Amino acid sequence: MKPEQRAYIPSILYSLAQARFENLNPYGVMHKGSMVGFMMYGNFSGICWISRIIIDQSYQEKGIGRAALMQLLEMLKNKSRCREIRTSYTEDNHTADAFFKALGFEPLPDAMGGEVVARYEY
Secondary structure (H helix, E strand, O other), rough: OOOHHHHOOOOOOHHHHHHHHHEEEEEEEEEOOEEEEEEEEEEEEEEEEEHHHHHHHHOOOOOOOHHHHHHHHHHHHOOOOEEEEEEEEOOHHHHHHHHHHHHOOOEEOOEEEOOEEEEEOO
């Protein structure tokens, strides 16, 4: 990830440890046979939370993150135990705001401690 993104997203190593202890599901993002990113989600009482999407800086702005997230959304929509899909990001992360809105996420009215909570509309 780019240096300016590090303030918003924990490392993949931290994320893998978090996945182990918080019952989260990590996935690698593949492009032409190489791992170029990472995503993670968890199901909490029927609300599936997308907690990470990280794309290597040399593969950003090529549509890979968008394609990967669209695949994850399709997978989650088809899970009967996933009645709602959400994510969150800091209020000052305008890149994440534009990214998630472009894919159909709508911010909910209640912010959560400086974070925007957004729900995927499907």
